[in-house]
Amino acid sequence: MPSTVRRLLAVGALLGLVAGCGGNAASTGTPVPDGELRIAAQFAPRSGYAMDTDDAFVVANLGSSETLVKAGSDGTAQPSLATSWTQDGARWTFTLRPGVTFHDGTPLTPAAVVDSLTWVAGVSAPPRAIRGIGLTAAESGPDAVTVTTAKPDPILPLRLSSVNTAILAPSAYTGGPPNVVGTGTGPMRIVSAQGTQEAVVERNDAYWGPRPQLARATVQFVTDPAARALALRAGDVQIAQGLPESSLLEFTEGNGYTNQSVAAPRTVSLMLNESRAPFDDIRVRQAVAKAIDRTALAEQALAGSALPASELFGPAVAWGSQDPPPAPDVQGAKDLLAAAGNPQISVTLATYPNRPELPTLATAVQGMLREIGVDARIQIGEYGPQEPGLLAGDYDMFLLSRNYLTDVPDAGSTLVSDYSCAGSYNINRYCSPEFDALLAPLGTTSDPAERQRIFTAAAAKLDADAVGLPLVHSQENAVGRDVAGYTIDPLAKQLLTTEVTRTE
Incomplete structure (x- = not known):
């Protein structure tokens, strides 16, 4: 595929407008009134649906939870449970949408919003979107809340589009982690959550927005991609997410399937533990970078289903590099290892199958x-059990897929959490005062162009320091049959919406 076409596809995907092999949520038949749906989801909850963890994405995908603000397709803040907002220094005032009720029948009130935001801001490890900003919330009259931060925050509304800041009913908070069953405001109401196996949702007939098309949906959490494909092939599910490229070839429109593929702001990077040998030596990291043929990874290993990465940010965003990756240089890599003393490198290369x-x-x-003489032993296991060791620096090399706009549709959050000295998700164990100084203006800069200039400079610095080597920019896929209205969300925040319906 020509590079120009790839770039256009990637940009369109970020806007949620591109769908391959069958178009955007094309119907395979006649809508079934009040239909039921079964889905094989790619990721299971790992923390008991805890809203301060990535399980909040699962709750949002179930169509249950909503936030004050949502992110528009252009990355700007759009109304959701709040209809408008104003800023006065470090204080933002959000006007609440009238007529909203929680799934338990209680009304959305300023007190309920304050309870939810106060809880998530007060956990021992606040979510990345709001960590370290000193967020507090207070009622402001009968229909508004005031959210204050320690310093003026230029992107606070975007932070409050994070799924972790979803507003739940007061009944969700009974002393422990909030209960997500029957306490959201979304178009679908969770009626059953069976751990990591499945969740069942039913239509919220009191939803403030358009009436949901589905009456009921069962989401099965199937971490094995081959098993997801098998469930779809057998007719056990109508939607299967994240199928292997080889499986996609059999699920064609001619066979009655709707095959969607969209580029997303997601990069697969090779994390190198800089806190211990051999990757505490930049020459070794640079040697690894030179050894890898990123174009071959994208076009051959992944059969063209990904884009080769030249830096952290790719063509899916305006500030990403449009340049091809550097060609591999095996001799150059060997020369760097020689300069580093020709270490005998035998390491573990870990990743996960989801x-x-x-x-x-x-x-x-x-x-x-x-x-280049590096012996890498592959270790594959579920991500959840591996995460504590990663965060503690107990690993050698780790292949990680990371959406750099997941928490907030602004790359500043990922740069701070993943690469700053105090970053909460700094798996590489990278610490550069120069890099931190480069990021510092993000705390006060609201101009999108200036923020994007900083993002570009930060990516260049990471490349120069050979940090978290970007390999490819991923694309998301899903296959459906007997379903309409389903579109892949590049930001992974939506799955069951009011438009999704069963067909026959």
Whole structure:
């Protein structure tokens, strides 16, 4: 595929406008009134649906939870449970949408909003979107809340589009983690949550927006991509997310399937633990970077289903690099290792199978590293059990897929959490005062162009320091049958919306 076409696809995907092989949520038949749907979801809850963790994405995808603000397709803040907002220094006032009720029948009130925001801001490890900003909330009359931060925050409304800041009913808060069953405001109401196996939702007949088309949906959490494909093939589910590229070839429109594929602001990077040898030596990290053929990874290992990465940000965003990645340089890599004293490098390369491209990439990277004398032993396991060790620096190399606009549709949050010295998700163990100084203006800069200039400079600095080597920019896929109204969300925040319906 020509590079120009790829870039256009990537940009369109971020806007949620591109769908491949069958179009955007094309129907396969006649809508079934009050239909039921079964879905094989790619990721399971790992923390008991805790709203201060990434499980909040699961709750949002179930169509249950909503936030004060939502992110528009252009990355700007749009009304949701709040209809408008104003800023006065470090204080923002949000006017609430009238007529909203929670799934338990109680009304949306300023007190309920304050309870939700106060809880999530007060947990021991606040979510990335609001961590370290000193967020407090207070009632402001009968229909508004005031949210204050320690310093003026130029992107606070965007922060409050994070799924972690969803507003739940007062009944959700009984002393422990909030209960998400029957306490949201979304178009679908959770009626059953069976751990990591499945969740069942039913239509919220009192929803403030358009009437949901579905009467009921069962979401099965199937972490094995082959099993998701098998469930779809057998007719056990109508939607399967994240299928292997080989499986996509059989689910064609001619066979009655709707196959969607969209580029997303997601990068697969090779994390190198800089807190211990051998990757505490920049020459070794640079050697690894030179050994990897990123174009081959995207176009051969992944059969063209991804884009080769030249830096952290790709063509899916305005500030991302449009340049091709550097060509591999095996001799240059060997020279760098020689300069580092020719260390005998035998390391573990770990990853996880939830995203089917990762094991494939791990095998390809292993072969490329072997060419420069690096022995990388592959270890594949579920991400959840591996995360504590990653955050503690107990690993060698780790292949990670990361959406850099997931928490907030602004890259500043990811840059701070993943790469600053005090970053909460700094898996690389990277710490550069110069890099932190580069990010510092993000705390006061609201101009999008200036923020994007900083993002570009930050990506260049990470590239120069050989930090978290970006390999490919991923694309998301899902296949449906007997379903309409379903569109992949590049930001992974929506799955069950009012438009999704069963067909026959």
